[in-house]
Amino acid sequence: MFSISFLTSLLFSTIRLSTPLIFSSMGGLITRKSGSNNIALEGTMLISAMAGAVFSAYAQNLFIGLLGAMMSGLLISVFMGFMSLKMSADMTLTGISINRLADGLTIFIIFLLVGDKGTTIKLPSLTFPTVNIPIIQDIPFLGSVISGHNLLTYVAFLVVVAVWFLIYKTPLGLQIRAVGESEKAAESVGINVIGIKILAFALTGAICSLGGAYMSMGYLSWFSASMIAGRGFIGMSAMNLSNARPFRTMFIAIMFAFVDALAMTLQTLNLPAEPLQMLPYLITIIALIIFAKHDMAREEKKKKELLMAKE
Amino acid sequence: MSFTEKMRKTAIKYFEAIRVAFAVFLAIAIIMVVIFFVSDQPLDVLYWLVVGPVTTLRRFGTVIELLIPLGFCGLGMCMMFQVNRFNMSCEGAFFIAGSATAILALYLDLPPIIFPLVIIVVSALVGGCVTIVPAYINEKYKAHIVVSSIMLNYVLLYLGRFLLIHWLKDPTFSYNGTPFFPENALLTRIVPGTRIHTGIFILIAAVIVTYILLYKTKIGYNMRYSGQNAAFARYVGINTKKSILSAQFIGGMLAGMGGAIECMGIYQQLNWEVQLGYGFDGMLIAIIAKNNPLLVPVVAFILSYLRTGGDLVNRMTDVPTEFVTVIQSLVVIFIAAKSLLATTRHRMLIKDSMSGKGAN
Numbered sequence: 001m002f003s004i005s006f007l008t009s010l011l012f013s014t015i016r017l018s019t020p021l022i023f024s025s026m027g028g029l030i031t032r033k034s035g036s037n038n039i040a041l042e043g044t045m046l047i048s049a050m051a052g053a054v055f056s057a058y059a060q061n062l063f064i065g066l067l068g069a070m071m072s073g074l075l076i077s078v079f080m081g082f083m084s085l086k087m088s089a090d091m092t093l094t095g096i097s098i099n100r101l102a103d104g105l106t107i108f109i110i111f112l113l114v115g116d117k118g119t120t121i122k123l124p125s126l127t128f129p130t131v132n133i134p135i136i137q138d139i140p141f142l143g144s145v146i147s148g149h150n151l152l153t154y155v156a157f158l159v160v161v162a163v164w165f166l167i168y169k170t171p172l173g174l175q176i177r178a179v180g181e182s183e184k185a186a187e188s189v190g191i192n193v194i195g196i197k198i199l200a201f202a203l204t205g206a207i208c209s210l211g212g213a214y215m216s217m218g219y220l221s222w223f224s225a226s227m228i229a230g231r232g233f234i235g236m237s238a239m240n241l242s243n244a245r246p247f248r249t250m251f252i253a254i255m256f257a258f259v260d261a262l263a264m265t266l267q268t269l270n271l272p273a274e275p276l277q278m279l280p281y282l283i284t285i286i287a288l289i290i291f292a293k294h295d296m297a298r299e300e301k302k303k304k305e306l307l308m309a310k311e
Numbered sequence: 312m313s314f315t316e317k318m319r320k321t322a323i324k325y326f327e328a329i330r331v332a333f334a335v336f337l338a339i340a341i342i343m344v345v346i347f348f349v350s351d352q353p354l355d356v357l358y359w360l361v362v363g364p365v366t367t368l369r370r371f372g373t374v375i376e377l378l379i380p381l382g383f384c385g386l387g388m389c390m391m392f393q394v395n396r397f398n399m400s401c402e403g404a405f406f407i408a409g410s411a412t413a414i415l416a417l418y419l420d421l422p423p424i425i426f427p428l429v430i431i432v433v434s435a436l437v438g439g440c441v442t443i444v445p446a447y448i449n450e451k452y453k454a455h456i457v458v459s460s461i462m463l464n465y466v467l468l469y470l471g472r473f474l475l476i477h478w479l480k481d482p483t484f485s486y487n488g489t490p491f492f493p494e495n496a497l498l499t500r501i502v503p504g505t506r507i508h509t510g511i512f513i514l515i516a517a518v519i520v521t522y523i524l525l526y527k528t529k530i531g532y533n534m535r536y537s538g539q540n541a542a543f544a545r546y547v548g549i550n551t552k553k554s555i556l557s558a559q560f561i562g563g564m565l566a567g568m569g570g571a572i573e574c575m576g577i578y579q580q581l582n583w584e585v586q587l588g589y590g591f592d593g594m595l596i597a598i599i600a601k602n603n604p605l606l607v608p609v610v611a612f613i614l615s616y617l618r619t620g621g622d623l624v625n626r627m628t629d630v631p632t633e634f635v636t637v638i639q640s641l642v643v644i645f646i647a648a649k650s651l652l653a654t655t656r657h658r659m660l661i662k663d664s665m666s667g668k669g670a671n
Binding site for chain 1: 349397399448452453454455457458459461462463465466469470472473476477591594598629630631633634635636637639640641643644647648649650651
């Protein structure tokens with residue numbers, strides 16, 4: 001059972017499944033850095049997954065499909081930012097509603113276009129190509145794990161670097177962090193706080209939408225209703241668990257993806273599917289508890305150290 | 312006092328209600344404009360949405376049938392919001408209560424009336440135990456309650472499906488469903504020609520009990536203060552953690568009761584394989600009802616009317632029922648937007664105080 005081929009396919013699907021989690025966690029990271037709590041990652045991904053499949057099918061152009069997905073993800077994210085920041089709607093409430101809105105809106109649109117509430121299999125939508133990396137693909141074990149993934153999977157890992165660079169190495173990133181750390185201080189040095197925050201929502205929307213596009217134009221070659229299945233939330237948890245540090249976030253996302261891959265691979269062994277399908281969500285809850293406990297212990301320690309220093 | 316002044320005074324007094332009505336109107340207007348563009352029969356859509364549910368007794372019956380689960384989840388979410396916690400696990404509590412109901416109904420045998428009551432009580436406890444999990448880890452470890460409760464909903468979804476598919480299901484059916492429950496485990500249907508069942512009386516009782524609990528007892532007072540101003544509540548000696556947890560436990564119990572009653576009253580078997588979405592509906596109801604249990608049935612009726620109308624639109628025209636979900640989500644966002652109409656209110660207040668008689 002635990003042969004080399006089993007391990008290869010397990011690790012291959014880990015990387016495959018980490019793609020949407022990395023995109024959603026990187027998207028969430030930017031809004032988190034700007035001091036907002038965006039829980040609409042799930043809905044943003046769902047809408048862009050639908051848009052990607054629909055736009056690419058009607059335009060028969062992969063680039064337009066990607067653009068459609070990114071624009072719709074960006075728009076819905078900015079809408080959330082606008083309603084919560086400009087119109088002072090409760091951000092959690094807005095986020096939950098956007099997720100629900102995405103559920104309804106995607107089904108509404110695909111029914112009008114295809115006449116089916118489940119999937120868009122009937123649409124001739126396009127998918128991103130898979131990429132075989134030269135040289136690496138010929139290395140025995142490593143090649144079959146790392147090479148041969150969807151283009152967007154590699155983009156996901158590049159996005160991690162890009163987000164790290166944006167946040168820590170550019171003036172815009174500095175502004176985003178400044179706003180997130182202290183709005184008043186940022187305002188006093190002339191930063192447009194609301195503007196930066198909404199810009200962060202726009203960036204989040206654009207990055208998350210890549211995750212959505214991957215789901216309908218890579219992972220599967222069609223859109224199906226509620227196909228994100230909590231991946232936005234799991235990605236968001238990965239980001240929160242690492243305290244919004246890009247590379248740690250990526251590793252936690254890969255760990256979650258590993259659990260997901262394990263569950264999927266074990267399903268092929270004739271085990272009952274439901275407990276395995278439950279696993280990624282259960283692990284997320286357990287991880288939330290463990291990390292929160294760890295964080296609390298660390299804060300306690302800090303407090304004690306401070307007290308000691310005072311004495 | 313002139314007529315316009317009187318109007319203005321009333322408008323200021325009932326401003327919140329006007330704002331809610333405006334939000335609902337705005338959301339419906341947006342969707343209707345969209346429907347006018349995409350549908351070939353927009354007037355039919357309007358007709359079936361507005362008039363459809365009262366065209367036959369059967370259809371109006373559907374409105375009342377749907378009101379029951381919506382009402383229970385609305386009450387459940389009221390409890391969550393009264394203590395200011397976004398615990399979204401009413402969905403999961405409702406769902407898993409269905410599994411509990413099926414197990415009890417199929418493997419237990421008690422005399423009628425007592426049997427459904429026992430099932431409701433046990434399912435309520437199951438629901439409470441479910442919602443307390445995210446509530447507890449939020450209080451104890453400060454884990455994000457929205458994320459953990461939604462993750463929990465997925466866990467419960469697969470748990471319920473596992474129980475259904477690998478244990479409870481009747482293999483002779485072509486779909487995944489348990490055998491139909493025995494006669495003594497069912498809720499009596501009270502209006503011939505519809506599926507309206509005695510669950511409606513339990514809902515009325517639950518509304519009254521929840522209202523009394525929240526507004527007329529010390530426990531409820533503690534809960535509300537723990538939610539509104541935790542620091543103040545702690546200062547006056549309220550055990551806020553206990554109040555917040557027990558409110559969410561009761562919220563889960565209400566959702567669990569709803570699940571059991573829906574299962575025994577409408578389905579009379581268990582065949583739930585996907586999330587039913589009542590958790591989010593409950594959230595909408597609680598927000599519009601301002602977390603007041605007495606308003607829950609009224610709002611639940613409106614939503615249930617809209618839903619039934621939406622289903623008729625789905626059947627009679629080319630527009631899918633999901634547009635109601637879109638309206639619903641937009642309504643929540645617009646109501647939540649505090650700045651919506653804030654300028655108007657501000658202007659009215661200024662005019663009112665300028666008129667020399669002062670604001671009330």
